[in-house]
Amino acid sequence: MPDGVASRSEMGAPVRLDQVSFSYGEAPLDFDVDFAAAKITAIMGPSGSGKSTLLNLVAGFETPQSGRVLIGGTDVSAEPPSARPVSMVFQENNLFAHLSVEQNVGLGRSPSLRLTGTDRAAIAEALERTGLAGKEKRLPRELSGGERQRVALARVLVRDRPVLLLDEPFASLGPALRDDMLDLVAAVHAERGMTVLFVTHQPENARRISEHVVFLDNGVVAATGKADDFFTGAGPEVFRRYIGAGDGDAVSRDVARKRT
């Protein structure tokens, strides 16, 4: 990639949740888990198992009641989201409706949109990379769903942070477009080596780009391992039943029963 956007960043930072406890007021969530530096890890598990909450704890949108969040070995538990070395892409609502494509991407460089020549070159490069060249002046409502997610990815490119959090970012797209987007994430990961935490319900999505799997159930990490093992039937039984059952809640009840 030319100099404008991306001098290759440092390798991704490891992410650790060290005995993190958190609750929205109901059942507590307890996470004690490591995410390998510079790898893509799929976070899977039944609905309500705590996947989005885990990402929000890493991003700083939620704060642990006890325990620590470490990124690159540094305790960031008390840092606001803007101070953390993290980018995040959600399923939707990533963009400001009143700002153009170019401006939405530019926010990744400067929250006030005071952009230098280097910033503008980086933005142009990221738009080219994500297939959005020519659509710079459009507003989000003038884009397709897939294009909007490309804008969010372009912003990630210009931010160039060592950790990327993806919360079901392509769930609303059709299968072919979803595969294109996953391949784009994989290509960017191959170039930059950031640490990616990828929440998904879809085993085929996880399998396509992930090297590791963290499986959550009822607010705890129920299993971790290599994606190759998990998706070739050699993973833990709890995961095999989740995939096989196609009914996360049934598995969840089962695990809950086992623990009591």
Ligand SMILES: Nc1ncnc2c1ncn2[C@@H]1O[C@H](COP(=O)(O)OP(=O)(O)OP(=O)(O)O)[C@@H](O)[C@H]1O
């Ligand atoms: N803002 C909130 N206020 C109160 N409870 C919440 C809030 N967000 C999530 N929860 C609860 O916390 C638990 C974990 O939710 P979370 O969204 O992390 O699960 P998830 O695994 O991402 O689910 P899904 O796959 O359905 O998106 C659930 O019991 C959920 O109802």
